[in-house]
Amino acid sequence: MIESINVKNWMTQEEACEALGVRRQTLYAYVSRGQIEVRGDPQHANRNLYRAADISTLLKKRSLGRARKNIAASTMAWGEPIIDTSISTIVHGRLYYRGRDAVQLAASATLEEAARLLWGMAELPHFPSFEPDSFDGPIGARVYAAMAIAAANDRAVWSGDFAGMVDQAAGLVGCLASNFVELRSDDSPLHLRIADAWGVPHHADLLRRVLVLLADQELTSSSFAARVAASTGASLGASMIAGLAAFSGPMHGNAIVRVREFMDDAKRSGTETVVRRRMSDSDSLPGFGHELYPQGDPRAAQLLSAFEVPDAARELIACVERLTGKLPAIDIALAALVEHCRLPEGSAFALFSIARSVGWMAHSIEQITEGSLLRPRAHYVGPAVVD
Numbered sequence: 001m002i003e004s005i006n007v008k009n010w011m012t013q014e015e016a017c018e019a020l021g022v023r024r025q026t027l028y029a030y031v032s033r034g035q036i037e038v039r040g041d042p043q044h045a046n047r048n049l050y051r052a053a054d055i056s057t058l059l060k061k062r063s064l065g066r067a068r069k070n071i072a073a074s075t076m077a078w079g080e081p082i083i084d085t086s087i088s089t090i091v092h093g094r095l096y097y098r099g100r101d102a103v104q105l106a107a108s109a110t111l112e113e114a115a116r117l118l119w120g121m122a123e124l125p126h127f128p129s130f131e132p133d134s135f136d137g138p139i140g141a142r143v144y145a146a147m148a149i150a151a152a153n154d155r156a157v158w159s160g161d162f163a164g165m166v167d168q169a170a171g172l173v174g175c176l177a178s179n180f181v182e183l184r185s186d187d188s189p190l191h192l193r194i195a196d197a198w199g200v201p202h203h204a205d206l207l208r209r210v211l212v213l214l215a216d217q218e219l220t221s222s223s224f225a226a227r228v229a230a231s232t233g234a235s236l237g238a239s240m241i242a243g244l245a246a247f248s249g250p251m252h253g254n255a256i257v258r259v260r261e262f263m264d265d266a267k268r269s270g271t272e273t274v275v276r277r278r279m280s281d282s283d284s285l286p287g288f289g290h291e292l293y294p295q296g297d298p299r300a301a302q303l304l305s306a307f308e309v310p311d312a313a314r315e316l317i318a319c320v321e322r323l324t325g326k327l328p329a330i331d332i333a334l335a336a337l338v339e340h341c342r343l344p345e346g347s348a349f350a351l352f353s354i355a356r357s358v359g360w361m362a363h364s365i366e367q368i369t370e371g372s373l374l375r376p377r378a379h380y381v382g383p384a385v386v387d
Helices: 014-020 024-032 052-063 068-075 103-104 109-121 139-152 161-181 190-197 201-213 221-231 237-248 255-269 271-280 298-304 313-324 330-341 347-370
Strands: 008-010 039-040 045-051 088-089 094-097
Touching: 008 014, 008 039, 008 052, 014 024, 014 045, 014 052, 039 109, 039 237, 045 052, 052 103, 094 103, 094 109, 103 109, 103 190, 103 201, 103 298, 109 161, 109 190, 109 201, 109 237, 109 347, 139 161, 139 237, 161 237, 190 201, 190 347, 201 298, 201 330, 221 347, 237 347, 255 271, 255 313, 255 330, 255 347, 271 313, 298 330, 313 330, 330 347
Parallel strands: none
Antiparallel strands: 008 045, 039 045, 088 094
16 A cells, blocks of 8 residues: 555655666666566655665665676575575565465464465375474474484485375474474364463464464575475485574574574663664664565564564664664564563574474475476685696
8 A cells, every 4th residue: 555655665766866877767667677666655646756675676786797706696695586486485575475475374374274385285284293302402402303313214305296295294394393392292283282382372373373474485594405405305304404404593593592682681771772882883683674674574563463562672673663764573573472472481493493394395395396406606715726
């Protein structure tokens, strides 16, 4: 709807032409090729606005030039797409699962229904419950141990049995979930079993919602890692481990640790004090801003609207937006959800991992069925080669 436009994220024709250094005709050409989105200005009936993020993308491409090594480098850092996929995409700041808006889907769908869509299945999968691995150590180590055993017993290559492969994928998701959360064994949807295990059945619908929102997000680092493993002929279990390993880093799935530190620091020292200090130190604001969602992460907006956000989190969100213009990403919304529902320690990473394992399996299955090896080349910058 035009009324919902945030004018800070849009440029007038004059501003767009000045930023790009082009005439109006060239700007129109960009619009006609779908490179810049245009909308009517809600404040001026006869004026158009041009999406600032699209203009920023064009300027970034221009600055890189067309040298092959620059093009290759740009693909590895929020740049040009490098893999064809039918699974998910982000278009104009919205996330889509096989053409379905993920935020709209999360309003009512279960993770099982999201998996059916992402995996391209006709039937609804069931994620079975397992006895947790007997590994004596932290939950994270237990999860890796259980997945390693599953991978060792996994079929290494695809024999053409798609139904068998997706059954295997469902079992791996269930195995991962069961080693994060001690699930009861029944046929109910996974979010109900997780809510029951954590003693929050009254928050089951919030868990359902967040699991669907986090199931996939185009070609993330962890999904790429899973695809690389799958492309070598490795089993689905091995691909799951590859995805989980990449996901565990603090710049990806474990960003929740940095978000919690930021939130705790704000509680101790005062929200505005901490935000201004980080800004003056050129420090990051974990949980805010997202390269692919310049107008704000729609997943975060949807999740934050579904419950009463705790005061400290709400104050932090308002302060960051007021001082920087940055909007909350899904990580801060997940942290607020954990606090609101009073979920156990480690639950944020568990929820994110369980949800995203569905995406890892979707990407692994797609890569296996394509049958191609992912083997990029490196641009060597070391000492001169001695012939």
